[in-house]
Amino acid sequence: xxxxxxxxxxxxxxxxxxxxxxxxxxPGVLASxxxxxxxxxxxxxxxxxxxxxxxxxxxxxxxxxxxxxEGQILLNGKPVSIASPTDAINIGVGMIHQHFxxxxxxxxxxNVALGLPSSRGPLTDLDRVSKRIVELANIYGLKIDPSxxxxxxxxxxxxxxxxxxxxxxxxxxxxxxxxxxxLTPQEVDEFFVIMHQMVKDGYALIFIxxxxxxxxxxxxxxxxxxxxxxxGTRPTSETTKQDLANWMVGRDVDFAPDRxxxxxxxxxxxxxxxxxxxxxxxxxxxxxxxxxxxxEILGVAGVSGNGQRELADTIAGLxxxxxxxxxxxxxxxxxxxxxxxxxxxxSYIPEERMRDGMIKDFTVAENMILREHHxxxxxxxxxxxxKDISTHTDKLIAQFHVxxxxxxxxAKNLSGGNIQKIVLAREISxxxxxxxxxxxxxGLDIGATEYxxxxxxxxxxxxxxxxxxxxxxxxxxxxxxxxxxxxEGRIMDILPRQNATRxxxxxxxxxxHPEEKAPA
Amino acid sequence: xISELFTVTVLIGILASGIRLATPYxxxxxxxxxxxxxxxxxxxxxxxxxLGAFAAFYxxxxxxxxxxxxxxxMIVGALMGLIMAFVTVNLHAQQGISGIGFYLFxxxxxxxxxxxxxxxxxxxxxxxxxxxxxxxxxxGVGEIFFSQNILVYxxxxxxxxxWFVLNKTTLGLKIRSVGENPDAADSLGVSVARxxxxxxxxxxxxxxxxxxxxxxxxxxxxxxxxxSGLGFIAxxxxxxxxxxxxxxxxxxxxxxxxxxxxLWIQVLGIPIPSEIAVMMPYVLTILVLVITVxxxxxxxxxxxxxxxxx
Numbered sequence: 001x002x003x004x005x006x007x008x009x010x011x012x013x014x015x016x017x018x019x020x021x022x023x024x025x026x027p028g029v030l031a032s033x034x035x036x037x038x039x040x041x042x043x044x045x046x047x048x049x050x051x052x053x054x055x056x057x058x059x060x061x062x063x064x065x066x067x068x069x070e071g072q073i074l075l076n077g078k079p080v081s082i083a084s085p086t087d088a089i090n091i092g093v094g095m096i097h098q099h100f101x102x103x104x105x106x107x108x109x110x111n112v113a114l115g116l117p118s119s120r121g122p123l124t125d126l127d128r129v130s131k132r133i134v135e136l137a138n139i140y141g142l143k144i145d146p147s148x149x150x151x152x153x154x155x156x157x158x159x160x161x162x163x164x165x166x167x168x169x170x171x172x173x174x175x176x177x178x179x180x181x182x183l184t185p186q187e188v189d190e191f192f193v194i195m196h197q198m199v200k201d202g203y204a205l206i207f208i209x210x211x212x213x214x215x216x217x218x219x220x221x222x223x224x225x226x227x228x229x230x231x232g233t234r235p236t237s238e239t240t241k242q243d244l245a246n247w248m249v250g251r252d253v254d255f256a257p258d259r260x261x262x263x264x265x266x267x268x269x270x271x272x273x274x275x276x277x278x279x280x281x282x283x284x285x286x287x288x289x290x291x292x293x294x295x296e297i298l299g300v301a302g303v304s305g306n307g308q309r310e311l312a313d314t315i316a317g318l319x320x321x322x323x324x325x326x327x328x329x330x331x332x333x334x335x336x337x338x339x340x341x342x343x344x345x346x347s348y349i350p351e352e353r354m355r356d357g358m359i360k361d362f363t364v365a366e367n368m369i370l371r372e373h374h375x376x377x378x379x380x381x382x383x384x385x386x387k388d389i390s391t392h393t394d395k396l397i398a399q400f401h402v403x404x405x406x407x408x409x410x411a412k413n414l415s416g417g418n419i420q421k422i423v424l425a426r427e428i429s430x431x432x433x434x435x436x437x438x439x440x441x442x443g444l445d446i447g448a449t450e451y452x453x454x455x456x457x458x459x460x461x462x463x464x465x466x467x468x469x470x471x472x473x474x475x476x477x478x479x480x481x482x483x484x485x486x487x488e489g490r491i492m493d494i495l496p497r498q499n500a501t502r503x504x505x506x507x508x509x510x511x512x513h514p515e516e517k518a519p520a
Numbered sequence: 521x522i523s524e525l526f527t528v529t530v531l532i533g534i535l536a537s538g539i540r541l542a543t544p545y546x547x548x549x550x551x552x553x554x555x556x557x558x559x560x561x562x563x564x565x566x567x568x569x570x571l572g573a574f575a576a577f578y579x580x581x582x583x584x585x586x587x588x589x590x591x592x593x594m595i596v597g598a599l600m601g602l603i604m605a606f607v608t609v610n611l612h613a614q615q616g617i618s619g620i621g622f623y624l625f626x627x628x629x630x631x632x633x634x635x636x637x638x639x640x641x642x643x644x645x646x647x648x649x650x651x652x653x654x655x656x657x658x659x660g661v662g663e664i665f666f667s668q669n670i671l672v673y674x675x676x677x678x679x680x681x682x683w684f685v686l687n688k689t690t691l692g693l694k695i696r697s698v699g700e701n702p703d704a705a706d707s708l709g710v711s712v713a714r715x716x717x718x719x720x721x722x723x724x725x726x727x728x729x730x731x732x733x734x735x736x737x738x739x740x741x742x743x744x745x746x747x748s749g750l751g752f753i754a755x756x757x758x759x760x761x762x763x764x765x766x767x768x769x770x771x772x773x774x775x776x777x778x779x780x781x782x783l784w785i786q787v788l789g790i791p792i793p794s795e796i797a798v799m800m801p802y803v804l805t806i807l808v809l810v811i812t813v814x815x816x817x818x819x820x821x822x823x824x825x826x827x828x829x830x
Contacts, residue, residue, distance in 0.1 A: 086709045101704035103697045104820075114697050115708035118690050 007172055008139045013202045014092050014172040015076045016040045017062070022071035024057055031057040033228045034071070039173065044195060044205045046219035046236065048212075050248055050445040051415050054228040055208050059175045062206075063095045064088040094171025096162045098178045104151035109133060111150055112165050129168075136167050140194050156187035163194070173204040180214055181443060185303070185471070192218050210248070210445050212241045224248055249447050259457060259479070265294030267330070268465030269315070269346075269434045274324035276314050278489075284310030286489045288324070292434065292465040297456065298494075299480030300469040303509050307489035308469045309351060312438040315467070316348040317341045329433060342371055347432035349423055351439045351469075353416075357423040360412035364404050365393040367411050368426050400425040401451070417448030424455055434465040441475060453479060473505060487511045528660075530788070534780050535664045539672065540738060542769075542776035544569070544730040544747075546675035548754035549761070549768045550682045551726030556758055557686060558719040559699040559821035560608055563619025565727050566751025567626020568600045572731030574630040577742035578637060580644050589736050590671075590729065597728020600626065601721035609716050612825035623751070631744045638742070646740035647671055671729070671737040678726075682765040695719060699819035702826040712826045727751070749802070756805050762816040771808070775801050 007013050018038040024031045032054045039045040049055045060066045062073065064082040072079050075091055082088050088095070102111050113129045130146035137144045142160045150158060159179060166174055176195075180188045195218055199205060209215050215222055216236060224231040224247040231247050245253040269292045278284030285307050292298045302308055313319035315326060317338040326334045328344050336344075350356035358367045369378045369389055378389050393407045402421045404414055411419060420440065427435065437456060441449040456479060460466055470476050476483055483500040485492040485508035492508040507513070548565050555562045562568075572593035580589030604622055607613045647669035656666040686692040694715050697705040702712045730751075735742045753775060761767025782797035 084709075085707060089709075097707070099703075101701070101707045103701045103704050105700045106693070106697060110693055110697075111704075113690075114693055114705065115710045122689050122691065124688060124690055124693055 007203060008201050009136055009167050009170070011092060011167075011170045011172045013041045014204050016074075017093070017173060017204065018074040018077075019058070019062060020072050020074065022058060022061055022068045022073075024061060024066060024068050030228050032061070032068070035225065035228075035230045037223055037230070037233075039204045039206050041172075041202050041204050042199055043220040044199055044207050044218055046207045046209060046215040046222040047225065048209060048215055048222055048244060048248060049225035050210060050447060051417060052227075053225040053248070055225055056177065057228075058225070059095065059177060059206065059208060062088070063093060063175060089169050089171070092170055092172035093175065094166030094169060094173065095175040096159065096166060096177060096179055098181060100158050100162055102150045102158055102161060105149065107147050107149055108144060108153075108161050108164075109146040111161060112146075112168050116169070132168060133164055136164050140197055142194070154187075155182045156190065159183070159187075159191065160194075172202075173206070174198070175206045175208070177208045178210075179207070180209065180211060188214070212244050212446075215244065216241055226250055245446055248445075253446060253450065260461060262295040262461050262463075264296050264481070265463060267291045268294050268328070269467065270327040270330075271315070272325045272327070274314060274326060275322045276310055276319055277322060278307075278310050284319075284489055285314060285321075288489075288491050290484055290491060290494060292467055294433075294463045294465055295460055296481045297460050297466040297468050297479050299476035299483045300467060300486055301473060301476045301483055301505055301509060302471070302486035304471050306486050306509075308438065308471075308486060310489065311486065312348070312351065312436050312467075312469055315436050316346070316350075345430070345433040347371075347427035347430065347435045349420075349427055349435065349437040349440050351442070353420055353423055354412075358411050358419065361410055363408050363410060364397070364402070364414070364422060365389055365407040367422050368393045368396055368407075371426055372430065396422075396425040396429055399429070400455075417444050417451075420444060420448060420452060424452060428455060428459060431462070432459075432464055434467075435459055436467045436469070438469045439471065440468070441470075441472070473502060476500075476505075477502075485509055530784060532660050532663055534777070534784050536667075537783065538773065538777035538780035539664055540668055540776075541779050542772040543672045543675040543733045543738065544750055545754050545757055545772035545775060546678060546769065547726045547730035547733060548751055549757040549772060550678050550765060551723035551730070552755055552758045553682065553761070553763060553765060553768055554686075554695065554719040555723040556822055557699045557763055557819055558695045558716050559702065559819055559824060559826070560716055560720055561615045561619065561755075561823045562604060562622075562720060562723055563616060563752075563755060564600065564604060564622025564626065565723075565730075565754050566747055566749070567623040567630075568597050568724050568727035569731035569734070569747045569751045569754075570626045570630040570745070571600060572597045572728030573735035573746060574633055574731070574742055575728070576732030577644060577735040578633070580736050581638075581642060586644075586647055586736055590732050593728035593732035594725045595728075597724040597726070597731070598721050599724070600728075601724020602717075604724065605717045605720040608720065608825065609713050612827065615823045615825075627745060634742060634744060641741055641743055643741050644736055647737040669737050671733045674729075675733070676769075679765045679769045686765065696819075698826075699821050702821050702824075706826070706828060716826075727754075730754070753801065753805055756809055759816075759818070760808050763819060774808075775804065778804055 005012055016038060020036055022032050022035045035058055037058060047055045057066060061068050062082065064084045064087050073082060080091060109126045109130045112133055113124060113126060118125045119128060133144060133146045144160055144164060150161065153161065179191060183191060195205060207219055219236045221233060222236050222239060222244065223233040224244060226248060271288050271290050274285055274288045275283065276285045288311065290298065300308060300311065310319060314321055317336055321334055325332055328346060333341060333344060354360060373379060378385055390407065397404065397407065400421045402425065403418050411422065441452050444452065456466055456468065468476065468479055477500065480497055482494055482496055483505065484494040485505060487509060488511065492513065548569060552562060552565055575596040576589035576593035579592040580586050600622065607618050608615055649667050649669050652666040656662040686695065694705065694710050698710065698712050698715045706712055731747065734746060757768055757771040760771035779801045782800045785792055785797050786794050
């Protein structure tokens with residue numbers, strides 16, 4: 001930390017911001033219940049909690065998007081009123097939203113300049129803005145081209161634009177709302193380097209997350225919220241991942257679910273030299289060969305965008321193969337439509353659950369029967385059997401612990417965890433022969449993650465063949481019997497779990513065979 | 521017979537009237553471009569044009585002042601825009617349907633006023649051609665480009681002006697951001713509602729002028745439903761032009777040239793059934809939309825009402 005009161009961006013630092021007794025009620029919910037929270041210059045204060053614990057509510061109050069029913073905010077010890085985001089920006093508070101607030105069709109400079117007065121009156125002054133962007137970017141060694149269009153940038157680069165945007169507006173305190181949720185592991189590392197440097201320079205950072213290892217790695221202090229209440233604040237060095245998890249969930253959390261011993265059966269799903277294109281028209285999969293047996297979970301590890309999506313889509317009949325064969329229980333199912341694959345008892349838990357896994361504006365009950373609505377179980381000569389559907393839905397809601405006000409509730413009004421439970425319920429309750437699960441726990445909180453993993457293990461025990469595509473190595477290692485690593489559309493290797501060390505997987509994920517020498 | 525089309529005089533005639541006929545398209549389409557870039561689809565352009573055409577004609581007829589007629593058309597168009605803005609911005613109306621409502625309203629009201637206030641078709645002496653010194657004496661070119669009336673010149677000046685406002689001013693930046701990601705604009709203190717009110721009212725005003733250009737500058741009469749689908753083509757031209765003023769200009773010229781061609785075919789008595797000739801611009805609309813719309817991307821927030829999520 002330097003002695004100067006100025007930050008590298010020229011802004012005056014914020015010594016402390018303190019939120020006292022913040023209470024916020026929404027109809028029927030106490031979203032924030034007398035919560036105290038503070039952050040100081042030169043620290044990362046992590047705000048940890050399950051989805052719906054009140055993290056975002058608290059931070060939206062600090063950013064002026066919500067108005068608290070009770071409580072006050074102190075800036076450097078003096079009460080302040082933050083009635084709008086503009087007020088927040090004026091006192092030096094910036095927020096990086098989980099869903100980036102960028103306009104993709106505009107350039108970086110235009111996004112930064114948007115809404116600010118221009119030195120040229122009614123005309124934009126993008127040259128001057130661009131110069132300042134480069135200055136700010138250089139402080140943290142960020143590479144940003146002010147004239148690039150935002151849609152051309154990777155997610156990690158877009159996040160840097162958001163940071164620059166906040167710094168440009170004079171932020172001395174940054175609220176980072178789940179900033180790592182959209183990043184690849186490498187991008188997370190780079191992001192943490194930037195965070196470290198900013199803290200050293202005297203910025204105050206609030207880091208919202210439900211990823212424990214990240215909180216432990218990056219934060220100085222951590223505050224845990226649960227159901228709108230503050231459970232406690234501790235220096236991070238005095239806690240463990242297990243403590244924090246138990247605090248968050250309110251009970252003991254089992255990180256390594258019991259896999260049990262399951263006898264491996266016959267080959268259920270087999271891919272032979274499968275190739276396909278991707279959305280850019282370049283090869284998506286190259287000569288993929290793999291087998292999954294009954295009672296087995298095959299983990300597919302890899303850095304995002306290396307063909308995982310194409311792999312899942314191809315097996316599920318959503319993408320055409322250019323060559324190669326897919327066999328389900330020994331029968332050639334290459335090129336079959338998703339409906340035919342449904343009839344052959346293949347289930348698919350898609351990566352984009354809100355887009356591909358369900359219809360947002362349908363009710364819970366309707367979503368529950370999406371896959372098999374045409375079967376005699378749910379319809380007779382074109383008419384839906386509403387009573388049977390309702391009974392079926394009630395059964396699944398109870399069995400899969402879906403938290404929903406009713407089965408008539410629209411899916412879009414449920415939390416991510418409950419939505420995934422509906423997808424699981426629909427896909428698993430039909431006792432499929434094979435299951436493709438793509439990123440099944442991405443974005444879910446600990447409780448829901450734990451639940452999804454248990455369900456997949458149950459399916460394995462039941463004798464289903466499960467393909468688990470995940471970017472979370474912990475998840476791959478906790479569940480898989482064998483691990484396949486995918487890189488640029490190719491399966492680099494398939495390892496039995498006991499041989500799948502992190503180092504080895506890491507090298508394969510980067511496209512290097514451990515036997516070969518890594519390029520210097 | 522067909523060969524008559526290819527004499528120099530006729531070709532110059534076709535081009536000159538093509539340039540002139542693009543005028544209403546340009547006013548209406550540029551106005552619509554502003555609306556759509558800010559995320560609002562106004563399908564009521566036709567209705568706004570009809571009311572503008574009537575207001576301009578009636579005021580010009582009764583006061584004898586063409587400029588008062590233009591002013592009246594602008595006021596009527598702006599008022600229609602104001603109502604449209606309230607319905608779409610504040611009431612979150614479904615824009616496709618409410619636009620059709622505005623069209624039918626304009627169609628019916630202009631007809632009613634025509635019946636009540638005039639009853640018979642009359643004519644006014646519209647804006648006269650202004651010959652630009654020196655340029656207008658260039659053979660051919662002078663007649664095509666530099667011997668038009670003031671509203672024609674205005675329409676073409678509007679194109680670079682619109683381009684400049686959209687791309688070089690802070691207002692244009694706000695308009696584009698509101699049409700692409702209103703949440704982002706809102707989070708930076710840009711008032712989505714204010715911007716959309718502005719673009720919709722501007723669009724209405726320009727549609728009013730578009731109508732006036734028909735009734736007191738090009739045709740110099742007012743008849744029931746005299747726009748006959750021109751306003752809808754203007755909306756289509758915005759898609760054709762990929763939401764860019766220069767693209768819109770290209771589209772407007774293409775259509776007006778085809779239109780001019782079919783008029784001359786009829787004038788010269790070339791034996792193509794007039795129904796087929798009249799159909800040409802409309803068939804072209806459909807073809808062009810089929811070809812272009814699939815390859816260009818509309819503003820992301822087009823037709824989506826904005827509501828702050830709480």
